[in-house]
Amino acid sequence: MTALLPTSIVGSLPKPAWLAEPEKLWSPWKLEGEVLAEGKHDALGLAADDQALAGLDIVSDGEQTRQHFVTTFIEHLDGVDFENRETVRIRDRYDASVPTVVGPVSRRRPVFVDDAKALRARTDRPIKWALPGPMTMIDTLADRHYGSREELAWEFAAILNQEARELEAAGVDIIQFDEPAFNVFFDDVREWGVAALERAAEGLRSETVVHICYGYGIKANNDWKATLGDEWRQYEESFPLLQQSTIDTVSLECHHSHVPVELIGLLRGKKVMVGAIDVASDVVETPEEVAATLRSVLPYVDADKLLPSTNCGMAPLAREVARGKMAALSAGAAIVRAELAG
Template sequence: MKTLLPTSIAGSLPKPAWLAQPETLWSPWKLPEDELAEGKLDALRLAVQNQLLSGIDIVSDGEQSRQHFVTTFIEHLNGVDFEKRKTVKIRNRYDASVPVVVDAVTRPEAVFVKDAKFLRQLTSQPIKWALPGPMTMIDTLYDDHYKSREALAWEFAKILNQEAKELEAAGVDIIQFDEPAFNVFFDEVNDWGIAALERAVEGLKCETAVHICYGYGIKANTEWKKTLGDEWRQYESVFPKLQKSSIDIVSLECQNSRVPMDLIELIRGKKVMVGAIDVATSTIETPQEVAHTLRNALKFVDADKLYPSTNCGMTPLSRRIAAGKMQALSAGAAIVRGELA
């Protein structure tokens, strides 16, 4: 029988201290090269165990084998020079030194498929895998080859589609594309961003999701949020077109954010992954707080289409806090499940 209100995490979990520096984004690996591959799989196994112990229904890898949700994928592609770097403004918010696209981008081999097969062996529960979306990928690079954001996004969409098809074949039930850039470049999203995303999911039979958040709880993001006013209506710009798209699930940020819940009405008919855990604070939500967020969401989405989740990834948090937040998510979903029954 299908679980009502199946819980999942949006993306990353904190890595063990022996693998990478805790509570740090983009933290370098601590293990030597000959031990690293095995260490990453050990961390993945722990991430799965932590999710299962916390009562999470749809299990993911917690992004244990990637330093960064975008660049780790790009590192495996041809046409991008990581030695040659340029400074760009990421999502119009903060400067970052990024690699340069110097030639046609291609994917010589699968990037995450081996890890996904390993994840599939660890649990009989549904599994989800996150990939960066095409628009967020181009926003994390300097393009010296295509000279067109749209053209580069389209090439990435084709590459992502190849990867997604192999992930599906490896037994992944939900493939999620992370598109925080959708909250910034509204005209581009509607002109070609959603079309590029649909190219990435072309021909897939598994469920597909797009995750659109306001970012990790880092200073640049929290400062940006302060400028957004009393109501965050960014989703209003992209939801109408997403509602008509072939994407199955839309993942959005709701806990402690100023996103008006009624914006979910704009994606009526889609499954909605509702962020009911705030990743920008170390305060662990109570199950009652999670339940309150889910009840509010249920005014705008049918119960069989509501997927309780976290706002974003939890890499910058401690492992203890992340575990507490996952437990709160499960307990809050259980409260609402009981009420619906």
């Protein structure tokens, strides 16, 4: 991995059309049984190869083995009923049919460890694995057992820590926790959200990341963004807390957003994954556009702590668009890397 401006995607990549319906979130699998299991790992390998061909320094699974970044983890837990579903408001933004917590939550066995081993065998580059964060897990469920968001968050944090430790043992170099809910529930973030996140990452030797964005480029999220005005200052709530936390890296949305770039200065001293790729557009950025985004943040984050990335996952995009965006990310980072070295 390059020592300066190492590049990576944040989360998901589009799945092959033979595995799931393209350009759609929550897309059902087209395969079943052992054929599905084999197909998932085939897709994981293709995603790893696409990242390597694009020149990315850190390789992830592209979430090829999961239907959704939160619920695929949850469906492997005891205490959650996927048949008894309820409609809830996700991040105060849109309604979704979700599973229900009906008893104590627990994890019988690892969820992603076999997938992580398959990815580790596919590449000699550093690998990153994403897990849902405790608060975002809560926001993707109906709770009929605990009656306390905080209590359930601490249960999930302990379960996530078990999974993260086993992913680390399987060769994962960087473990990312996805917490888009941090951009919505500010009181919870202050009172227990960051502490629960730290519990999820407790004792890890792997690098840790928290990813906070404004969501996939779907209509519900884009409509919400349109209500936020000329300046998106949600990060102002969480960044000072995360700057003081034990989490190594903060991943944020930047390119084509209305986030005031100076807010990144609130993280001074932390590593920062800066989203230089817009996932809400099919237009492939030019390398120079990526470079311009990276230059704009350098007054607020030290170059040796800057990790160029995407704003969010790219599952809803066409595969060729995602490939083009990854290549642009790599080329844009190379431009700035050369400027810094020169």
